[in-house]
Amino acid sequence: MKTSTSMTSAVTAVTLLSCALAAPAQAQGIYNTPSGHDFNPSWYIAPSINGISPDDKFGSDDQGGGLGLRVGKPLTHWLDLQLGTTYSRAHEGSSSYRQNTLGVDALFLLSRERFRPFLLAGGGAEYDKVNRPDLSSNGTSPYLNMGLGAQYSFNSQWGLQADYRHAVSFLQNNDFGFDRGHSNIVTVALLYTFDKPAAPAPIARNEAPPPPPPRAIEAPPPAPVPQRFERYTLSSTELFDFDSFVLRGSQPKLDEISSVLNRDPAIESINILGYTDRLGSDQYNQKLSQSRAEAVKSYLISKSVDARRLNAVGKGERNPVVECSDKKRADLIKCLEPNRRVEVEEIVLQRRVP
Incomplete structure (x- = not known):
């Protein structure tokens, strides 16, 4: 060609x-x-x-x-x-x-x-x-x-x-x-x-950082900042016997919660939620979960927490954590254990940074 x-x-x-x-x-x-x-x-x-x-x-x-x-x-x-x-x-x-x-x-x-x-x-x-x-x-x-x-x-x-x-x-x-x-x-x-490239990270220079400003002799304390107090989930197996709402003797987790609440009385409207598993009738489970929530509330009151700050609510078998299909009753009770619980809803504390 x-x-x-x-x-x-x-x-x-x-x-x-x-x-x-x-x-x-x-x-x-x-x-x-x-x-x-x-x-x-x-x-x-x-x-x-x-x-x-x-x-x-x-x-x-x-x-x-x-x-x-x-x-x-x-x-x-x-x-x-x-x-x-x-x-x-x-x-x-x-x-x-x-x-x-x-x-x-x-x-x-x-x-x-x-x-x-x-x-x-x-x-x-x-x-x-x-x-x-x-x-x-x-x-x-x-x-x-x-x-x-x-x-x-x-x-x-x-x-x-x-x-x-x-x-x-x-x-x-x-x-x-x-x-x-x-x-x-x-x-x-x-x-x-079609798309612009991502901006490159700035290149650090080999320069000494500036000296910190002189510290005031009488510096005011910093403003309070929120501190998270995460939701407490308490196993009913640790708190109660099976099918019971009577608290066992030693309750270190409830003692910790009461200590936190007593340190800051400004915290109010704490919800205590009781839950059961699906065994038993709806009416019975609702009553049992309410009684367990009331038992936790009474314990906190006994530790000098003001009752007006606490709200006990029974949730029955709602909001299950696990689903089980075991045939043997003993295995089913063991599998459903995470559903039997009491939750203290998350609250926010105020503290000053040191």
Whole structure:
């Protein structure tokens, strides 16, 4: 296949464009550097204009042009994947040639700076259509291509890509009269990245921290800050015998709760919630859970906690923690143990920071 002067000029133009962009880019360093990456992993789109020099065996030795659209995705710091399509036409006298492609290219980038030279390789499907005085035919065939090019980033979302590729199509089931087609294609595309890169973390400087300000002799105490007193969940097995609401002798957890409440009498409206398992009737379980909540309330009152600050509520078998399907009653009682509990709802204490 003959390579014409105009196609050679186009390839030269791509090379010169790459060299022109490289000069300022080398001083810029890596441009898109999101946190944790040395590249921006966002998808991008690349509409393009194309120049094509088709195989002269198609009957058109003149150059043509067309449009294309690619979608790209950076996969690693050295690899991009681009999927896209092109439409190109060429005329020579009364003969015309049309080419449509749909394929995927792997771009092997040599840099992730503003200027990014790359090698490419890919393939896909190619549709060729020829209209000339002695032949009118069309067909779809697989193709492979290889080439080189460069990208240039204007800012975090806009850029430019120029490349040159040589494609070989493996012609099948057509009247073209040959089984290999060779095309040279030059592409110039505008790049738009959908997401901006994450801002890099600021670089710490090796500077000594400023000295702390002089401390006042009589500094006022800091304002109170909230301290969380988490919800207490007390196992009924620790508090009561099975099917009973009489508290056992020693209750260290209830002693701890009463100590906290007595240290800060401003805490009010503490809910004590009693729960049972699902064994027994609803009415019986409701009464038992209420009695257990009242027993805990009475214990706290005996430890000098004001009764007006406490509210005992029986919840029966509601809000189970576990679900069990054991057949033996002893195993079922053991499995349902977490559901038999008394909860003291979370409260907020105020304390001063030392």
